[in-house]
Amino acid sequence: MESQHHKPMKVRSTPADKAVSVVTYVIVIALCLVILLPCLNVLALSFNDGKDAARGGVYFFPRMFTLMNYKEVFQDGSIISAYRITLARTFIGTFLSLAVTSFAAFALNQKELPGRGIIIFAITFTMLFGGGTIPTYVQYSRLGLIDNFWVYVIPSLVSVTYLIMMRSFFDGIPYELQEAAKLDGCGYFGTFFRVMLPLSKPVLAVVGLYTAVNHWNDWFAGAFYMTSSKLWPVQTVLQQMLSRAMSASTQQTENVAAAIAASQSSVTTDSLKMAAVVITTAPILCVYPFVQKYFAKGTLIGAVKG
Amino acid sequence: MCATTCDKIENLQRESSMRKGKQNPSGITIRTKPLWKRMLSCWPLYLMLLPAIVYYILICYVPIAGNVLAFKDYSFRKGIWGSPWVGMKxxxxxxxxxxxxxxxxxxxxxxxxxxxxxxxxxxxxxxxxxxxxxxxxxxxxxxxxxxxxxxxxxxxxxxxxxxxxxxxxxxxxxxxxxxxxxxxxxxxxxxxxxxxxxxxxxxxxxxxxxxxxxxxxxxxxxxxxxxxxxxxxxxxxxxxxxxxxxxxxxxxxxxxxxxxxxxxxxxxxxxxxxxxxxxxxxxxxxxxxxxxxxxxxxxxxxxxxxxxxxxxxxxxxxxxxxxxxxxxxxxxx
Missing domain, CATH: 1.10.3720.10 (MetI-like)
Incomplete structure (x- = not known):
């Protein structure tokens, strides 16, 4: 995508062009600041003494540096076990999704498959119309998924968008390679594992990252399909903390401040939450720059064929 | 590769049902076989599709049918189909x-x-x-x-x-x-x-x-x-x-x-x-x-x-x- 756009042939910048340049840079830099500063604020708060932060005035650097918030999060047994659930569902869910999706995408990419058009139509239709929230819930409960760990994995096993992305990617691999493999005596499975999969690393990386992020960030399944808090992923734990704070916000803030001042611990719910937010977000931010180069390609494939 | 008129007609018919399937030399020989034989020869593909098809039926299409809940007085004991109809209530x-x-x-x-x-x-x-x-x-x-x-x-x-x-x-x-x-x-x-x-x-x-x-x-x-x-x-x-x-x-x-x-x-x-x-x-x-x-x-x-x-x-x-x-x-x- 980069380096393809036009270079001005003649260096003939009019004053108007220069003005456009300046305005462009100003807007883009401002946007980046607007995106980064709130994150910095949260980071600063997570490293700041909770009681001290409650007095206000902590912007982008911690005023009273402490690691207590993080220590508290790691000592909280329920948060640690929630992390375990999140990790488990992310790994199992992503692996199974990639397996089922790539199998299906490969099969649907074989032109000789009878019924291909009908199956593709039936799958794409689910993008436009689906069962509502309640019929879906009833079906999950009939399948025994409610209060079951697999409710995190099975409902998000295949996504139409990612299926279409993979199929389009397979479409772009020269058909002669598959034909050669078949002539060499590879069956469909052989062709898939020996020819297609090794060539599909970019699309597997992108779809894998998207799926993993969806798993990592999902709180809905935990909040509505899981009554026992023992199996909640970390996002649901955070969501419950948040909704308590949101509905408690009718109280006078002075009361809250007073309660904080009266408590012995220097860690407040707020500072604890900020630390949890940072810990929960960090892994995604570590992985994503490595996959970033595939994004443009992935989105374009998904859109053109979608 | 010279296809007979008969083949061409058959191809055209298949083409319409297969939505833009590109022609390739090997495709023509397969297509002249009867449908069930073609399906049989593709069994590994159906096997690969099976998990996705089961998924779409159980997780997407059954809930779509489950939309009839909107016309039913649902009771957990009787299930969707056993519950009484209530029309547009x-x-x-x-x-x-x-x-x-x-x-x-x-x-x-x-x-x-x-x-x-x-x-x-x-x-x-x-x-x-x-x-x-x-x-x-x-x-x-x-x-x-x-x-x-x-x-x-x-x-x-x-x-x-x-x-x-x-x-x-x-x-x-x-x-x-x-x-x-x-x-x-x-x-x-x-x-x-x-x-x-x-x-x-x-x-x-x-x-x-x-x-x-x-x-x-x-x-x-x-x-x-x-x-x-x-x-x-x-x-x-x-x-x-x-x-x-x-x-x-x-x-x-x-x-x-x-x-x-x-x-x-x-x-x-x-x-x-x-x-x-x-x-x-x-x-x-x-x-x-x-x-x-x-x-x-x-x-x-x-x-x-x-x-x-x-x-x-x-x-x-x-x-x-x-x-x-x-x-x-x-x-x-």
């Missing part, structure tokens, strides 16, 4: 209820913000990024603007709640420093709700949504720019006369897809941003369905509302698509 109940028009108004308001108001911003960012010649700067910008897309709604609302807190939140501190009161409870006042939602959405999505437009822009024919510049177009002019028309198709497609979500957009945010103070505007159809369905157990009633949403969404996409097809030749299908 829940639909009448909904349209004559006190909540109905408030919910629809709120939903349309949110849908309008999300599908229409927010729509042009990603295009603008893509156009801006396209004007930036410094590759390194552009790359860093992209990395930063894509970032919020990867944060969960829970994380974002948690951050928001801290930043917007009265007195101690950063925003109020800044207002105070500028001479304001600094004790505004943004999340508790319904007047701020739509602005908060709009800002939060732009913050989260602008970078990510711009990717697709950037990709489309990179596909615009470079000679057009040269021609425009010969004709005396400056960069703003090129942007207006070359880039925008060049990505018209992409813009149209994304708009059509967005319109389907007019009645069902942003459940997660709405659910998380709700406070006792802004309930009057934050209660949308989505939120209501979960509230009365999953939390209060009124399955039939909630299903009816969900069905209305789904059908309206379907009709909107189909209608927008056919209108667009007629006037601009941009269409999803």
């Amino acid at each position: 829940y639909f009448n109940m909904f349209f004559s209820s006190y909540d109905c028009w408030r919910l629809i108004r709120n939903t349309l308001h949110i849908g309008f913000i999300k599908c229409i108001l927010e729509f042009p911003f990603a295009i603008l960012l893509a156009l801006l990024l396209n004007e930036i010649r410094a590759e390194k700067f552009k790359k860093v910008t992209q990395t930063i603007t894509y970032l919020p897309h990867f944060l969960s709604s829970v994380i974002i609302v948690t951050m928001l709640q801290r930043i917007l807190a009265p007195n101690t939140g950063v925003l109020n501190q800044i207002i105070k420093a500028l001479g304001g009161g600094g004790d505004t409870f943004f999340l508790m006042q319904s007047g701020y709700f739509h602005r908060i939602l709009f800002t939060m959405d732009i913050w989260r999505n602008i970078g990510w949504d711009s990717i697709i437009y950037l990709a489309a822009i990179s596909g615009v024919d470079q000679e057009l720019y040269e021609a425009a510049s010969m004709d005396g177009c400056n960069r703003l002019g090129q942007c207006w006369h070359v880039t925008l028309p060049g990505i018209r198709g992409t813009i149209g497609l994304l708009f059509i897809m967005g319109v389907g979500g007019l009645l069902s957009s942003g459940f997660e945010q709405m659910w998380l941003l709700r406070t006792p103070g802004n309930m009057a505007v934050a209660d949308t159809l989505d939120v209501y369905v979960v509230r009365i369905g999953l939390q209060n157990g009124q399955f039939g009633y909630a299903s009816a509302i969900g069905l209305i949403q789904g059908l309206v969404g379907l009709v909107l996409v189909v209608a927008t698509n056919s209108i667009s097809k007629k006037f601009t030749e941009v269409a999803l299908w």
Whole structure:
């Protein structure tokens, strides 16, 4: 995508062009600041003494540096076990999704498959119309998924968008390679594992990252399909903390401040939450720059064929 | 490879049923076999498809059939099919209820913000990024603007709640420093709700949504720019006369897809941003369905509302698509 756009042939910048340049840079830099500063604020708060932060005035650097918030999060047994659930569902869910999706995408990419058009139509239709929230819930409960760990994995096993992305990617691999493999005596499975999969690393990386992020960030399944808090992923734990704070916000803030001042611990719910937010977000931010180069390609494939 | 007339006719027939299947030499020999033989020879493919097909039947199509819940007095013991029919009872109940028009108004308001108001911003960012010649700067910008897309709604609302807190939140501190009161409870006042939602959405999505437009822009024919510049177009002019028309198709497609979500957009945010103070505007159809369905157990009633949403969404996409097809030749299908 980069380096393809036009270079001005003649260096003939009019004053108007220069003005456009300046305005462009100003807007883009401002946007980046607007995106980064709130994150910095949260980071600063997570490293700041909770009681001290409650007095206000902590912007982008911690005023009273402490690691207590993080220590508290790691000592909280329920948060640690929630992390375990999140990790488990992310790994199992992503692996199974990639397996089922790539199998299906490969099969649907074989032109000789009878019924291909009908199956593709039936799958794409689910993008436009689906069962509502309640019929879906009833079906999950009939399948025994409610209060079951697999409710995190099975409902998000295949996504139409990612299926279409993979199929389009397979479409772009020269058909002669598959034909050669078949002539060499590879069956469909052989062709898939020996020819297609090794060539599909970019699309597997992108779809894998998207799926993993969806798993990592999902709180809905935990909040509505899981009554026992023992199996909640970390996002649901955070969501419950948040909704308590949101509905408690009718109280006078002075009361809250007073309660904080009266408590012995220097860690407040707020500072604890900020630390949890940072810990929960960090892994995604570590992985994503490595996959970033595939994004443009992935989105374009998904859109053109979608 | 010389196909007989008979083969050709057969091919044509198959072609129509197989939707744009490209011809290849080996395909022709396979296609002359009867259907069941062709199916049999593809058994490994069906095996590969099996998990996905089972998934779509159990997780997608059974709930679609389960929409009949909207016409049933559901009891857990009797199941969907055993429960007695009640006809249009829940639909009448909904349209004559006190909540109905408030919910629809709120939903349309949110849908309008999300599908229409927010729509042009990603295009603008893509156009801006396209004007930036410094590759390194552009790359860093992209990395930063894509970032919020990867944060969960829970994380974002948690951050928001801290930043917007009265007195101690950063925003109020800044207002105070500028001479304001600094004790505004943004999340508790319904007047701020739509602005908060709009800002939060732009913050989260602008970078990510711009990717697709950037990709489309990179596909615009470079000679057009040269021609425009010969004709005396400056960069703003090129942007207006070359880039925008060049990505018209992409813009149209994304708009059509967005319109389907007019009645069902942003459940997660709405659910998380709700406070006792802004309930009057934050209660949308989505939120209501979960509230009365999953939390209060009124399955039939909630299903009816969900069905209305789904059908309206379907009709909107189909209608927008056919209108667009007629006037601009941009269409999803």
